[in-house]
Amino acid sequence: MWQATFTKLGQTLLVLLLVSVASFSFLKLAPGDPVTIMLGSDYSKASYDQLTQELGLDQPVIVQYGHWLANFVRGDWGTSYITNQNIFELAVFQALPVTLTLAAFSLLIALVIGIPTGVMAALYRNSWVDVLATTLAIGGNAFPSFYLGIILIWVFGVGLGWFPTLGFVAPWDDFWQGMWHLALPAITLGAWYVGLIARITRSSLLEVMGQPYILAAKARGEPGWRVVWVHGMRNVLMPLITVIGLQLGGMLRGAVMTEVVFSLPGLGMMITSAVLNREYIVIQAGIMLTGVLFVVLNLMVDQTYQFLDPRLRRRK
Amino acid sequence: MSHALDLSASFQASSWRRRFLQPLMRQRSAVVGLVIILAYVLAAVFAPWLATHNPTAQDLGAALQGPSAAHWLGTDSFGQDLYSRLLYGAQLALIIGFASVALGLVAGVAIGLAAGLIGGRTEWVLMRIVDGLLAFPELILAMAFMAVLGLGTENLVYALALSFVGPFARMTRGDVLQVKSQPFIEAARLMGVPTLAIIWRHVLPNVVSPILVQAGMRVSIAILLESGLSFLGIGVVPPTPDWGLMIAEGRGFITIAPWISGVPGVALAILLVALNLLGDGLRDAFDPNTQKDA
Numbered sequence: 001m002w003q004a005t006f007t008k009l010g011q012t013l014l015v016l017l018l019v020s021v022a023s024f025s026f027l028k029l030a031p032g033d034p035v036t037i038m039l040g041s042d043y044s045k046a047s048y049d050q051l052t053q054e055l056g057l058d059q060p061v062i063v064q065y066g067h068w069l070a071n072f073v074r075g076d077w078g079t080s081y082i083t084n085q086n087i088f089e090l091a092v093f094q095a096l097p098v099t100l101t102l103a104a105f106s107l108l109i110a111l112v113i114g115i116p117t118g119v120m121a122a123l124y125r126n127s128w129v130d131v132l133a134t135t136l137a138i139g140g141n142a143f144p145s146f147y148l149g150i151i152l153i154w155v156f157g158v159g160l161g162w163f164p165t166l167g168f169v170a171p172w173d174d175f176w177q178g179m180w181h182l183a184l185p186a187i188t189l190g191a192w193y194v195g196l197i198a199r200i201t202r203s204s205l206l207e208v209m210g211q212p213y214i215l216a217a218k219a220r221g222e223p224g225w226r227v228v229w230v231h232g233m234r235n236v237l238m239p240l241i242t243v244i245g246l247q248l249g250g251m252l253r254g255a256v257m258t259e260v261v262f263s264l265p266g267l268g269m270m271i272t273s274a275v276l277n278r279e280y281i282v283i284q285a286g287i288m289l290t291g292v293l294f295v296v297l298n299l300m301v302d303q304t305y306q307f308l309d310p311r312l313r314r315r316k
Numbered sequence: 317m318s319h320a321l322d323l324s325a326s327f328q329a330s331s332w333r334r335r336f337l338q339p340l341m342r343q344r345s346a347v348v349g350l351v352i353i354l355a356y357v358l359a360a361v362f363a364p365w366l367a368t369h370n371p372t373a374q375d376l377g378a379a380l381q382g383p384s385a386a387h388w389l390g391t392d393s394f395g396q397d398l399y400s401r402l403l404y405g406a407q408l409a410l411i412i413g414f415a416s417v418a419l420g421l422v423a424g425v426a427i428g429l430a431a432g433l434i435g436g437r438t439e440w441v442l443m444r445i446v447d448g449l450l451a452f453p454e455l456i457l458a459m460a461f462m463a464v465l466g467l468g469t470e471n472l473v474y475a476l477a478l479s480f481v482g483p484f485a486r487m488t489r490g491d492v493l494q495v496k497s498q499p500f501i502e503a504a505r506l507m508g509v510p511t512l513a514i515i516w517r518h519v520l521p522n523v524v525s526p527i528l529v530q531a532g533m534r535v536s537i538a539i540l541l542e543s544g545l546s547f548l549g550i551g552v553v554p555p556t557p558d559w560g561l562m563i564a565e566g567r568g569f570i571t572i573a574p575w576i577s578g579v580p581g582v583a584l585a586i587l588l589v590a591l592n593l594l595g596d597g598l599r600d601a602f603d604p605n606t607q608k609d610a
Contacts, residue, residue, distance in 0.1 A: 014444075014447075015447055015448075015451050016451075018444060018445075018447055018448035018451060019448065019451045019452070021448065022448045022449070022451070022452070026460055026463075026464065029464045030463065030464055031464065031466070138345075138589055138592060138593065139585075139589060141592060142536065142585065142588035142589040142591070142592045143585050143588070143589075144540055144543060144544065144563075144581070144584055144585060144588065146544060146547050146560075146563065147563055147577065147581035147584065147585065150563065150566075150567055150570060150577055150581070151581075153570065154570045154571065154574060158570070158571050159571075248453070249453040249454060249455075252453040252455065252456065253453060253454070253455040253540075253541070253544070256455055256456075256459075256544075256548075257544055257547070257548070260547075260548055261567075271456065271459055272459070272548050272549075272550065274463075275459055275462065275463045275548075275550045276549055276550065278463070280463065283459075283460060283463050286456070287452060287456055287457075287459075287460050290452065290453060290456045291451050291452045291456075294451060294452060294453055295451050
């Protein structure tokens with residue numbers, strides 16, 4: 001097991017290195033000369049040369065990359081020249097927690113609704129629950145989250161006035177206010193997952209329920225709920241986690257849209273406004289951070305398998 | 317000579333029907349999806365004849381009107397006719413969706429074929445580039461490319477295509493490696509068939525169906541990303557009739573004129589559902605790797 005883990009870690013490090021090369025190349029590809037952008041329209045040749053030297057832009061690209069990577073690892077990501085804010089603080093301490101909170105809360109809602117729906121659909125096959133689950137799966141997965149968000153704002157925010165329509169209150173500052181503000185965005189983003197989770201739960205539970213050990217559990221006289229939720233669901237977790245892991249990209253895509261619709265100051269909002277303002281170093285920090293996050297999350301999903309399925313642990 | 321050609325053409329047609337059309341027609345929901353998509357394609361193709369107004373003609377006197385005889389689906393805040401914009405929007409969404417997937421497919425398959433067939437250092441370098449691309453979520457990748465390329469319809473197609481290269485390349489390489497080890501490739505090589513002919517006649521036909529399944533599923537992602545990026549303001553530029561832009565524009569008027577975002581929003585949702593149905597059907601019918609949902 002340890003050997004496999006180390007190999008996996010090595011591969012992950014290589015991918016992280018590739019992520020950093022890609023993020024670094026991005027800034028090199030970005031249109032415009034960074035020195036001219038920072039100096040504005042009015043500058044002398046001397047100040048141009050001086051800034052070029054200060055930024056290390058007169059050195060070979062590989063040296064520049066080394067400097068950039070070292071600075072990145074140390075958390076020195078530069079300052080935004082529009083808001084004059086430290087980009088590391090903006091991205092890691094302000095934007096990232098918002099996105100992670102939104103994603104976690106949405107996933108929680110999706111699991112709480114999706115798993116029971118899937119179980120019901122599997123137990124009462126071809127009933128109305130089953131039809132509902134299938135409809136949810138197809139509709140929820142395809143419905144554009146940014147339009148769903150607008151509808152929810154319209155109906156529950158403006159129309160009924162039950163929820164605030166925009167803004168973010170950190171749940172760790174004021175828990176109930178935070179939850180209240182997060183409700184609509186989390187439903188918007190979670191809707192995308194509910195159907196998927198219900199569908200996977202349904203199909204893998206159907207598969208598992210035909211296994212001999214389920215029959216054995218029933219024969220031992222175990223109550224129905226125990227057979228389903230303990231013996232059955234344990235084996236649904238694997239495919240469920242696989243799908244959640246595979247759909248992380250979709251989650252991030254939805255999170256960007258949802259943040260913009262509800263004006264949540266998360267990573268998606270940060271990158272979007274950076275693209276609109278042509279602030280390339282903020283975009284660079286954003287893509288590097290999401291890339292790293294994406295790789296690490298995928299690694300974590302991969303590692304959970306071994307905890308969930310003892311058979312994988314013993315296998316060499 | 318012409319007789320022989322006719323024969324081979326009719327043979328190909330019937331085998332196309334047997335290999336492609338029949339298995340797909342067995343998937344009922346895929347047929348529903350296909351019919352809806354065909355309706356959108358027809359609307360897009362005949363948009364110039366079906367439209368009642370110029371999609372970008374502004375008439376501030378008629379702004380924010382609900383559905384009426386003059387404007388079948390109402391007007392937006394610039395007085396642009398929503399029905400006409402909807403039709404031209406379908407055109408744009410389908411063109412961007414299919415074009416970006418096609419471009420990404422061609423580039424990705426080329427890279428995958430090169431990596432799988434050449435092997436060695438070339439393969440290592442190519443696949444590391446692909447790994448680097450795949451490490452990012454596709455929306456973030458497309459946003460980064462848009463930032464580099466600049467806004468506009470054409471650049472949006474390129475940005476989306478670039479973000480699709482990775483999956484196609486990885487998949488093609490995997491399939492090529494599998495096919496390459498088959499005895500019939502070895503046999504063709506021993507018979508002295510030129511390498512390019514082997515690739516074209518023996519390798520490609522065997523990797524094409526999973527790639528097409530993948531392409532079918534990508535189109536809906538492409539259209540979702542296209543409208544999403546335009547919604548964010550980093551895709552197509554106004555006043556181009558784009559659904560994402562229209563939804564963004566209608567967002568501010570949701571309480572007084574919900575149809576402005578509703579018309580493109582519902583159209584987009586239906587198209588995406590249809591594309592997903594067709595994509596799932598394609599996968600169930602042609603991809604041997606995934607079993608059908610129980």
